[in-house]
Each structure stands twice: as C-alpha cells, then as structure tokens.
Amino acid sequence: MTFWTLIFRSLRFHARAHLGALLGAAVGSAVLIGALVVGDSVRGSLRDMALARLGAVQLALAANDRFFRAALADELAHKGLVEGMVVPLIALPATASAPDDSARANRVQLLGVDDRFWRVSEQPASFNSPAVDEVILNQPLAAQLGAKTGDRVVLRVARPGRLSREAPISPQEDSSVSLRLKVSAVASDAEFGRFSLQSSQLAPFNAFVSLTAIQDALKLPGRANLLLASTDEDPWAAVQANVALRQTWKLADAELELRDLPLVNALELRTSRVFLDPPVADAALKAATNATGILTYFVNELRIGDRAAPYSMVTAMGAPVVPPEMRDDEILINQWLADDLNAKPGDKLVLSYYVIGLSRRLEERTHEFTVRAVVPLSGAAADRSLMPEFPGLEKAESTRDWDPSLPVKLERIRTKDEDYWKKYRGTPKAFLTLAAGQSLWASRFGNLTSVRYGFRPHLFSGALRSVPLLKLSPDGTRAPTAAPLPEATTAAPMAGFLKQAGTELEKKLVSALNPASIGLSFEPVRQQALAAAEQSQDFGGLFLGFSFFLITAALLLMALLFQLGIEQRATEVGTLLALGFTPRQVRRLWLFEGGALALVGGVIGAAGGVGYARALLLGLSTLWRAAVQTSALRYHAEAQTLAIGAVAAVLVAWLTIWLALRKQAQQPARELLAEGAGAEFPVSRFPFPKKRSRSGLVDVRCGIVFHRRRLAVGCRAQRVRHASDRAVTLRRGHKVHPLGHGRSQHSATTQTEPGDGRIARVRQLSYCEHRRLSARRGQRFGTTPLGHRRLRAHRRNNPAGGARLEQQGRTRVFRPGRQGPDPCGVRSVPRARRRRCQLPEFESRAKAEVARSEPGIARRAQSVHVRESSEGLAQRKSVAASR
C-alpha cells in the first residue's frame, strides 16, 4: 500500500464523479493544443506554398526592365562560380485571351523559358519545354481561359522599352507584341506551374513560352531579365553568387557600351537606355582622370525673337567645345543655327524643352541664354555621336521617320531642317555648360547621356605607348583636358591605342561598378520566402487569444467539479485526518489525484486538439476563407507543438486544481466526520439567495459576497440529496443565529444542543409551529417562498384558519404581524424587543401563548424545543435577572 495505490484506487472508485473534471481538462487541453496546431498548419501551409512557387530555386536575380545577356547564366554556371544550375528567363507581365476573346486573363506572368527551367522544379515535368509556337499554361490560367492542350491562345505582352516607360522620350507607339500560340501542356503546381517570385497566397496565372521565341518577338536576341539559381541551401549562397556575378559580368549586362571615337581621339561610355544611371555615371567619371560628362537633350525650339528652329539637339558638355570660362547663362550655337536664326553673339536665345512634371506629365519649359559665340560646324562641334540613342530618332533616315514619343508637330519641320538631319543627323546645334544642362534636364533617370575619355595625340604619336591618363585619380576628382583636341592625327596608331585603352577601361569600369547598384543582384528568394512564412501572422497566438475564455471556462469547470467531488468526500478527509494524516498530506493526495486527471485530460485533449484544429482549418478554408486569403490550408502539426501544448495544458490544469485545493482540509476532523455522519442536510457556505432544485440535481450558486470580513467571489455547487432538503441550510453542529444575523432559514427548525445553541437535530415543522417557534425565539418570521408555501399548506390542513384568511381577503401575501390577527394566534414580535429574543422570560411567554392558542401544536413544539438541563436554565435565568 502506497500513496500511489490510494490515488489510483480513488481515481478508479470516483471515476464517475471525476468524469466532469476530466472532460473539463480535456476540453481545455484540446482548445489550447488545437489553437497551437492551427498556427502550425497556417505556417506549414504558407511554407508549402512558398516551396511550391520556388521549386528548387534558391536565388534569383530579377533585373525587371533591364535586359542582360542570357549567356551570363552559362558563364556563372560553367565557371563554377555559382554551384548548381543557373537558368536565364524572360519574365514580363502580359494578358492572355482565347482567340475568339471569349475568355480573358489579365495579370498573366509570361515566362520565356528553356529546358533548364524545368530542371529546377521540385518534380520533373511530364512535358517538354515549349517549342517556338507553343505555350504551356498553368492550371489556374488554363481554367480561366477554358483552354486545354491543343487549343490556341493569344498572349499580348508589352515590348519593353530601352528607356523606362516613365521617361519623357520613350516611344509611344503601340509597343505590344501579340503571340498566337498552341497550348502544348498544362502544368500542375507540382510541375512548377505555380512558379512566382512574388509571395502571394493566390496562385499566379503563368504562361510559359520558348525563351528564343520571346527573345525574337521582343527583338531582344540573347537577352534575359531573370536568372534563377538552384544552389545548395547555404545562407551565404547569395553573397557568393553576387561575388561571382561581380567577377563575371560585363558592361553589356548593364546595357552599357564603350566605343571608340577615333575622330575625336576619345572613348565614350554610352547606354542604349539614353541616360546613364547615376551609379554608372558616377563610377564612369571616377574611372579615369580624363573623363568628361556629356548631356545631350532633345529641345522643342530654339528661338531668337520671331525666328525659331524646331526640334534640335542641344549638348551640355565641357571641353573641347565649351570653354571652361563660359558662364552657365551663355550658349554656343553652330554656324547653321546662327544663319537660320540670324543670330550673333550677345543675342538672347530662348530654349523650349519638355521635362517630366508632377504626375509624370510632360511640361514644356523655356529658358533664356545669351549667345556667347558661334562655332563652326566642324571638328568636335560637328560630332554627330553626341546624340545618344534616342529611341525613335537614332535610326531615322528622315525627320518623317521620327517617333520620338513626344508630342512632336512634324509639320513644323522645314525643308532646311530635313536637309540638316540628312546631312548632320542629330549633331547638336547649340552647346551649354554641363552645369547649365544638368540644372535644366537632370531627372531620376540620370544627368548624363555619355561619358567621354579624351586623349592627347602627343601621347601616342608614332609608336603606341602606355596609357598613363587611365589611372584613377587618388581623390576621385577629375581633371578635364582643357586643350582642344587637334583636328586629325595619325589614324592607325590612334585606333590601336583606343582599342587597348578601351579594354583596360572596361576592366576598370566593371570592377569599379557594383552590379547591385543597378539592380543586378542575386536575392536569396527561398530563404526570404521561408522566413516570411515563419514570420507570418501567428494564427496559433491569435486562436489562443480567441480561445482564452473557452480554456478558462473549461479549466474553471474542471476545478469546480473536482472540488465538488472532493467535498463530497468530507468523511474520507475526516477519517484520514483522524488517522494521523496532516492536512498537507491530504491535499497532496488530492493534488496528485487531480494531477492524474489533468494528465489524462491533457492526453485526451491532445487527440481532441488535433480534431479541433482540423475542424478550424476546414472552417478557415471554407467559411472564413477571407481571413487567410487561401483555401490551400493543410493540416500540419509538429510533435514539438503537440508536446508543448499538452505539457502546458496539464500544467495549467494542475495549477488550477492546486489553487482550488489550497483552502481544503482546513476543517477539523471531528467536524468533517460529524458532517459525514449527519450529511442529510447539505449546506451552502455562501449565504446566497437559494434556487430551488430537484432532488439529485446539482445546486450551483455563484456570487460575490462579503464573507468573514473579506470580499469573496466564488461558486459552490453541491448535490441535493433529498427533495425536502432543498433550501435547508441548517445542519448539525451549526450554531443557530436569529434572523438578521446571517444564517437562519425558515424551512426547518432545529433542536439545539443544550446550552451552546448548536443544532442537534433538524426537523420540518408545520407553518404554525414554525411561526410560534420563530416568535418564541424572537425572530421575525421570514417571508420566503417557503413561508408562503407553508401558509398554503396550513390553509389546506386548517380550513377554519384558512377561511378566516379568505374572509379577510388576504389571499395574496400573508405578512404576519402586519396585517391583522394571525391565523396561528401568534402575536407579532415588536421590533424593539427582538434583540431580547433569547431571554427566558420571553420564551416562557411565547410558550404560554402557544399553549393557550393551540395545545396540540404546543405539545409538538415542546418535542423540538430546546431541552436544556435544569442547571443551564437556572443559570440563564439568573443572568436574565441580573440584567
């Protein structure tokens, strides 16, 4: 026999009584664990979605509107700089429709892919990469278009401009390309159909086309704007890949070009994007001491007085054309313009040009300059390469072919303008200082259209020598060559020199420029996606919060029912205490008993929690779909979560039981044993208004009471054993207090122990007996419902008395002592004398009254009257006499 045997036996014997508590513990545990599992499931589902859209892709380089060489992928992979596979793609937004336009999908992601793409999916695809005239749709897109294998669909994709669409001089013509392709397959989610770099719970619309086909269609041969890499799961993979990219990339990947300008003895860095990106311009200017920036802009008008030349190029630059001493409000014009405008030095020339204003609108502005000098249309001033590759202009043979995307009024172009274009193309007609040009035309796209590196011919006259000027200046400043370049030099050595210098300069530029600064950078997309899934809204915490009251209620119910079960075992406690157990040992027994219940409840709850979580997930995927924006929630539960949840639930349940048991086993053993012996009259500890309940039911009373000088909040539930016990709050051993002092109730009366006023016996009295005994004790007769019931019973049994009541019309509420003669013949107790209730003289008078009015009742009352010993009575009389 051990403590554990006793606990086990108690658990088994009282299993039925413990069922409620067990249920409470199980519900609490189930709700708690369920909430945590929901959190796990949401996180797990988001993780699954992230992995489904990324396949085996670890890193991605998304250049968006910048198109680099697709060969970069091979270079990175073949050189072993990036482990695993590197895949080039073209990813562009598109729209898709059925050929008859019966179905349409916007926001389609058009992906130009080759075989390599399918190799970075988690599962091998069941289809071949699309041929030139084929397209593979993912399931959502196929469903949206109602397309199946073999059908034709039309994809429309905007042709990417070389300049951002926001730039004022990007072409405006309808630049979309339309592709009519045959659906060769429909890709499922597992076959990479869900591929996307965007973190979204909604499946994207994906259309996969051949990479070469889309390159040809967009006139971007050999180009791509997205690289995917499937490296090992290494936190440094992105860093390593970016280092590799820096070692591998070329100027062409940034859409830059370094070209020789033998005519002006210079190298020029320019871009097909018109404006050099600020980081590129910065690096280019710092790459060599002889670098000079050039900004050429398309102006609407050059006007002096009423004479104007439309649509011309104006260049802002330094040497060799613009002398260093020229002021920013001065302008040099070429001979052609001077002739056209009839201009001479000192004239005021007004420049009109477009800039991007607020809300990306084109605004025409003007600026006035003073003509400083007229330069001849020859030499450096006749350099048609000063015009950048303005889309729509640079290849136009005639001004009529212009498509400058600006609101150009072609009718303003005169014959002489046409002749100028044919003869000199975009040769600038005027020159500003670089500062003046940049103050007018700088935008977020850049403030230079090219950077030139000029060379002095004497450095390479005759044999080719080293290129001392191509050293970075120590402080990064540049010292532009002030002396004008000679008109002509020996062409052959110059060309050789420029070639070698160009090679060296490119190396310098590539190493000086960080590709990340122009958006060429690998991002650890998989790592980011998984981190985002982990850091998503914690639904576990959310549901735990929602379920807080449910958990609390379940645990309170558990503690309450357990406590109730324990209180039914008062005799057992009394016995244990009498046998020498300390109250602490008894409480420990219960605590372990309760702990076992909590443990079993926790384990049952873990199983229940899984079911609860599944039900919630079903709700989240259907009824509450809007809350999580997806229906793809799948059940995930980590063993760790279940274990933590179960342990937490058990601990919380145990703690609740401990709190409930703290005050138990405080009563003395003799009281507990007596309570067990005389348990016919259960008692409420709290003097609450009673609620009648049927025999066998649990009578639950809750409330806030001022109990023993302390404010107490509590509930007490107890089983009512007999119907007749319902509202009886008296029991053996209790002391009798007059009404108004708290305890006494009226449905039964008591026989007290001699002298000490404690109840020895409780018995039910008739209405009049009760009235009289109340009167004898000096108590006010209460008007509880039971009182009225007794009154009705009295009427039934005493037709005469009842009739008297009826005659007097008191059929509603009978209030003894207030409303005329008492049917029981009891005189009401004057309020002032109630305090003297226990004086023997009053008692004897009450007895006499009873004896006079109803001898039968008086006899019965005698039998329940306090039987005091003669000595006790004598003593009390003497006390009364002394008062």
Next chain:
Amino acid sequence: MTLLRLTEVSKRYEAPDGAEAVPILRNITVEIGSGDSVAIIGPSGSGKSTLLNIIGTLDRPTGGQVLLDGQDLNRLDDLQLAALRNRQIGFIFQAHHLLPQCTVLENVLVPTLANKDATLRNSAVERAKRLLDKVGLGARLTHPPGRLSGGERQRVAVVRAFINQPKLLLADEPTGALDRASAQNLADLLVALNKEEGVMLIVVTHALELARRMGRVFELRDGRLVDSR
C-alpha cells in the same frame, strides 16, 4: 502505570451574541493506566464524544491538562498531534469510516501511509494480515468494504485502529450501528485485544452490556465524570 492523566479538564462552547459560554465538561480529573479498559456512559449531549475527542487530540480542552504517556498534549502543535494520533492512538468510530475505494487490507494499511518510516510500513503488511486473520477476515483481504457486513466492517476498523500498535484505543459507540450478535462479537474482540495487546481501551457507549465488560465505567453527568462502579 498511568498512561493517561486528565487534570481539571474543562470544555466550554462560546455562545453567539456574546452570551455566556456553555460549559460541557467541568474540571474532569482522571488517571487511566496502560492496559486498562474504560467505558464512558451518559445521556446524549452529555459531552462523552467531546471528552473522547479531547483525549484523541481531535479537539482541545478549554482548560486543564491532558497528559498522554507523560506528554502534555496542550503543548503540541497540529503536526505533532497528527503524528501522535497516527502512532499512539487508534480510533474506532460508530460509522466504520472505511475508505470505500480500498480493499480490506488496504484500508487497514491506510494509517501507515502517514508514517515516513519505510521499514515500519513494510512490516505493517504482515501484521495487518495476521490481525485480519485473527478477527476472522483472513479470507477477505481483497474485498472492498462494500461487500462486508456491518460487523465485519467494524472489525476491519478495529484492525485499522490497531495497525500502528497504538498505546491507546478510542472507540466512539463502536456497537451503535450493529445488531446484537455483531455487537457481542465486537465487544469480545475489543476485550480480547485489550487483554492480549495490553492496549488501553476507552469506549464511549450507550450499550450497558458493552460498558459492563470494561474494567472501569465512568458516567458523564452534568459535565463531570463520575465513577459508577
């Protein structure tokens, strides 16, 4: 040899509303030797059980001194009293108060659980079986109390009271709930144990037949203990 000495023991219950306290026991002085058997009789409410509770350390007297084996019970705290009850006093109640969830043997062994001495606990099993055998319940060790008759239950309660080899056995109306034959048997058992084990036996009873079999009979009258033999 005097094992229990009550000196001027009195007990009063405070009355409500500040009225004068009600005396139950008045200056009771008595000496009882080890191995004595004593019956206390008196009308209901005369304070017999109160006196028994005071001797059994379940209640404390308002005045006077109780010495058990020379130890003043007034000076012991609740924990010490619990240990004393466990080791030196055996209780037999009118209602047997057996734990319904435990078997006969386990019920007998329950008092040993409060004891921290493992060797005593282990040796108690054999003793319990021997005692149960002696009271004729040797074949019913694994039965729950629910399957025993009233007399058998009371005999289990007697063995339980004996299990820790107490010096003092207190019985509060042990035969009160038994029929005549069972009461007779139990009385025989109590007397036999008193004689064989040499344990002091104090019986509170209304049954004069049982009282007569005790060595001394006291009557509690008006709170005073009167030797009625």
